Amino acid sequence: MKALLDAADVARAVRRIAHEILERNRGAADLVLVGIHTRGIPLARRLAAALAEAEGPVPVGELDIALYRDDLDRRPTTRVGSTRLPVPIDDRVVILVDDVLYTGRSVRAALDCLTDLGRPRRVELAVLVDRGHRELPIRADYVGKNLPTSSRERVAVHLAEVDGEDGVFVEAGQ
C-alpha cells in the first residue's frame, strides 16, 4: 500500500477547501455541510471547524445513502445508518462532503436523498480525493487532490476519527 497523502497533506487540503468555500460563497452565511457516510462525516466536521475559525459556525449534517443506491442487488447486505440534518435545508446552500469521488453513483444517490429532505438553493460537492472514472455526469466543486488511478487500483482514505490515522493510500488491484 503506497501513501499518496500524509496527515499534513490532508490537513492542508481541508484548510484550502474551507477557504475556497468561503471565497466562492462570499462567507459562510446560509451554508450547511452534509457529510456522506462513513468518512464524509468526519471530513464535514473538519471543514466546519476550519470555517468556524475563519468566519463562524456552520451546521453539519449526515447522510446515509444506503436506501438510495442503484446497486443494492449487487452488494452484500447493507446496513442502514443515520441521516440527520441539524437545520432545514430549504433555500440554503448545501455542501455535500465525501472522501473519494469515483463513479459518481454515491453522489447521485445523495442528491436523490437530499431532494426528499428539502429543496436547497444550491448544492455543491467537496471531496478529499477525485480519482476519475466517472460513470455519471457529475463533477466536484472542491477537490483536495486529483489522483489519476487505474480502475483496478483501490484508493483508501484513512481518517483519525474512523481509522486512527490520517492519510490517503493506493493499493494495486489484482
Place this chain on the structure above:
Amino acid sequence: MMRHLLDIADLSRADLEGLLDDADGFVDVLARPIPKVPALRGKTVTTAFFEASTRTRLSFERAAKTLSADTMTFAPGTSSLSKGESLKDTVLTLQAMGSDLLVMRHQAVGAAQRAAEWLSIPVVNGGDGAHQHPTQALLDALTIRRRFGRLDGLQIAIVGDIRHSRVARSDLLAFAMLGAEVTLVAPRTLLPVNTDGWPVRVSSSLDEVLPSLDVVYLLRVQTERGGASVFPSLSEYTARFGMTRERRARLKPGAVVMHPGPMNRGVEIADEVADDPDALVLEQVRMGVAVRMAVLFRLLGGEADV
C-alpha cells in the same frame, strides 16, 4: 445471512441487534416530510393472511410502500381456497405471479416454514398458530430499547394466556436473548404444560412481581383459541391478572405497560391504563412499521444469495 424470518430462535443476538439498529434508521425515515425511500423499487411484497389481522398486514404493507416496493394482497375469503386449492398450490401461484417476498399468517403451526421449503423467495412468518410471531417480538424489543436504551437487566413480565400465545413464545426468546429477565405470569391453566428450557421464571401472582417490574407486557385473552374457557370468568381473570388502575399505581416510576393489540378493554387492561401516556400500545404500532421495513430491507435489499 438471513434468507427467511420464521422463528426468533433462528436469530443470533447480533442478528437481532442488527435488525433493531436498522429499524432505528427507519424510524427517522418515517418521520421525514416525504417518508419514502427508493430502496426496494421494483420488488413486490405479497401478504397472504389465512387468519384475521388488522395491524400486522397493514403494517407490512405500509413498510413495503415506504420502501417503494409494490404490494399484492391475497384474501383467502374471496379466493380459490374456497374451491379447495391446497396451501402449496396457493403459495406457488403467488410466487409465479411475481412475488419477491411472501408474508404469511396461518392458523397451523409451521405453515410459514413449509412455505419457505416450497418457495425460492424469502418468506416472513406473520404468525403461525400458537407458535411464533417474530416481527411482533422485534417491534416489542425495539419499543423497549428506545424507551430504556437497552434490554439488558430489565425486569419484564409477560402476563396472561401464555399457552395460546405466539406473541409470548416469540417475545420471551427475543427479550431473554437481549439480556432482559423475563417472568411469565399466568394461572396454571394458561401456562404451557412444560416450560422447561425456556429462559424464564414463572409466577402465578401478578401482585407479587408487580413492584419489581420495568415492563408489564399484557397478552390478550384469546377467546378464539379457547383462552376464556379455561378460566372461570373474565371478571375473575381481571381481578387476578388484569392491569387495573390500582395495579398501575403500584408500578415503580418509569415502568411501562405494553400490549400487542387488539385490546380487550376492561379485561386484561383497564381503559385508564390503556389511554395513559405511559402505555406504549400505539408506540408499538409505530415501531412495527419501522421493524418490518428493516426485515424487508434485510431480506430483499442485499445480494440475493450470499
